[in-house]
Amino acid sequence: MPTVVGTACTLIGLMDIVFPRLRHSRVHALAELLPGAVSSLAAAASIVVGLLLLMLAHGLKRRKRRAWVAAVALLPVGAAAQLLYRHSVIGMVLSLVLMGVLIRYRAEFAALPDPRSRWMALANFVVMGAVSVTVGLLIVRSHPDAIEGSPSLGAQLEHxxxxxxxxxxxxxYRHGADYTVGYSLGALGLLTVATTAYLAFRPEHPAARLTPGTRSGCGSCSPPTGAATRSATSRSAATRPWSSPPAARPRSATAWSPG
Structure with missing residues (x-):
């Protein structure tokens, strides 16, 4: 099941990034009643969630617990973005179905994260920077009817x-497309910084945790508590010679005589 879930997560992530908007649907007519900022924010959220799901897919195939937690948190956001920006009911339903499958088989995702080095943060910054520039260039060129003039490739890259x-x-841009492009590019930059900071400041080794089987095996080595502690303390005190109080010394009788 984790392999199937990871593959489905990859497909939904790609769908969140490249799936076209459905402009001739009943959902599109309802979405036109919402403020323009909602659609722009939904566009940015769709791209960010799609990239994060692509990054989490490999961890889900390896049964990683943190990847499971992140995917369950991101899929509802992606479903809302599919409905508000893509106007796709199918995309929303697929995201929610995958979230339900993850919750149903949550017991299979219990693996601890792998040890990390600080070099992973640098590699993530380079790779995510290249991906953000590439996706950002596609975003800038995805509104040809709204671009004013004919900007060169250098001007688009600078943008x-x-x-x-x-x-x-x-x-x-015209017709409010500048807000959609601006929010999407800003979200890509924020995603690059956030993922790099997470990898840079996270612990190199996961915290050790005792499983139920480990606890039962280590029951004999657990520290004593309660009456056992008091009994062990009294026994150890009785065997230590220096723990007994010193013997009382007899007082020397001193005669007192008036001067």
Missing amino acids: VLWGLFGFEGPVD
Whole structure:
């Protein structure tokens, strides 16, 4: 089951990134009644969730507990983004179905994370930076009807780099597409920084935990408590010669005579 779940997570992540918007549907007509910022934020959330699900798919195949927790938390957000931005009921249902499967088979995802080095943070920064620039360039060019003029490839790349840091670039848009592009680029930059910081500051080794079988096997080595502790303390005190109080010394009688 973890292998199937990981593959499904990969497919849903790709769907969150590249699935086109359905403009001729009843959901699209209802979504037009919402404020424009909702659609822009949903677009950014869809891209970020898609990338994170792609990153978590390998961990789910290896039964990692943290990957399971993150996937269960992200799938409802992806489902809402599919409905609000993509206007896809099918995408929403698939995300919720995968979340239900993860909850149903949660006992199979109990593996601890692998030991990490600080070099993983540097590698993540390089790889995520390249992915963010590539996806950002696709986002900038995904609204050809809303672009004013014919910006060159260099201007589009400059717009992507500025957008990753949260600033507006040289490319201008019409019909509110600049908000969608800006939110999406800013979310990609934030995702790159957040994942790099997580890998840089997380513990190199997972915390040790005792399983029920380990506890039963180590029952004899558990520290004594209660009456057993008091009994052991009294026995150890009786066997230590220095623990007994010193013997009382007789007082010397001293005659007192008036001067």
